Each structure stands twice: as structure tokens, then as C-alpha cells.
Amino acid sequence: DVKVTQSSRYLVKRTGEKVFLECVQDMDHENMFWYRQDPGLGLRLIYFSYDVKMKEKGDIPEGYSVSREKKERFSLILESASTNQTSMYLCASRTPGGRRGSYEQYFGPGTRLTVT
């Protein structure tokens, strides 16, 4: 079974703090994703990475950065946390695409971040 783990289930930080959210997958997937989930908005893509040290902005990258130094680990960084970044953050990794791919994304349990 694919396992995607996230470093914290719940996190409380103060405005202006630097926040690191860690995600690790054990299936050697090349593609990894960070989403935020807000009621009524579904999941919105923040950043994704298709290989080590490679990253692409998603739909809402402002206020976030990412790091992918190893294939299994994808980190989301909030340089200076703000209250409007209070949300549920979900990490995912994905099976290959292409002709034999299944395109399935596997999700971690999520980190509920509260910024006060």
C-alpha cells in the first residue's frame, strides 16, 4: 500500500512565524502535490513537483514556497504565516501518467494549521 505521511496533524502558529509542513511518500513517485482545503472551495493546488529540485506553481502559490531535495520528501513553507493561511493542508503523490499510467493521487491525512 502507498503511504503518504505528513509531519503534523494539528499545528498552531503565530502570525509572522515561518512554518514548515513536511510530506513523505514511500512509493518512489516522481510527482508530488500540496493542496489547501477550505469549506465550499474544495481542494486548490498550491505547488507541485515532478522531480527532485523541480517545482511548478499551482493555482494559489502566493505566500508559499516549496522544497524537494529528495524524491520521497516534499516540503511546504509559509515564509511569514498570516491568519488567511489558516486551513487544512493536504499532500499527495501520484502514480505515473502516460499510456500505462493510472493517474491516481494518494493523499496524506492532512495538517490542520491555525494561524493566530
Add this chain to the structure above:
Amino acid sequence: AQSVTQLDSQVPVFEEAPVELRCNYSSSVSVYLFWYVQYPNQGLQLLLKYLSGSTLVKGINGFEAEFNKSQTSFHLRKPSVHISDTAEYFCAVTRPVGYNKLIFGAGTRLAVHP
């Protein structure tokens, strides 16, 4: 660009009744379609997917969905729901080419009552 509309934000239903969760998508190119389920305080889990072939797709936990290209819909159904099906359900779409970003709908909260 693709987009997904889940037509109901909440669906209340009694146990053992049938349920349909509606999903419409828009895209100028062919797409792959997915339904994910999120139980309380958990991440998302894949229920089923349509990539090609038969338009009726069967998934886990007795769910199925039908891809209707002419109506651009991918509705999720279950003939008899259980209390344990109470969860949030997300429809998602992606293109078969490129980096394959998943575009999610806003979600439908299914509440099964005894």
C-alpha cells in the same frame, strides 16, 4: 481549462436509500474523471476513476459512476447507503497529457441518517 461543478453541497439521505451525487465538468479536450471520498479527519481516498472504455465504472464500497460525454457529467451512485458512507465526496478531472493537475469540485457532504 477544465472545471468541475458539484451540483449539491449537501445531500441528506436515510440509511438503505439510494443516493446520487451529481458532477458536471467542462473541458475542450478529452478528460479523465475521478471520485474521491474524505471521511472525517482523514485524507482523500480514491473511490473510482474513468480513464477510457466502459462508461459505467464500479468502485469501492458499492459505489459506481457513469461517464456521459454528451452531458459532460460523471454522477456517482449507490443503490443502498450505510451510516458509514457519511463523508465528503469530491469529483475531479484531469487532462491525459501534460502535468495532469487534478481540478477538484467544491465537494458534496453526504449525511446518512438512521
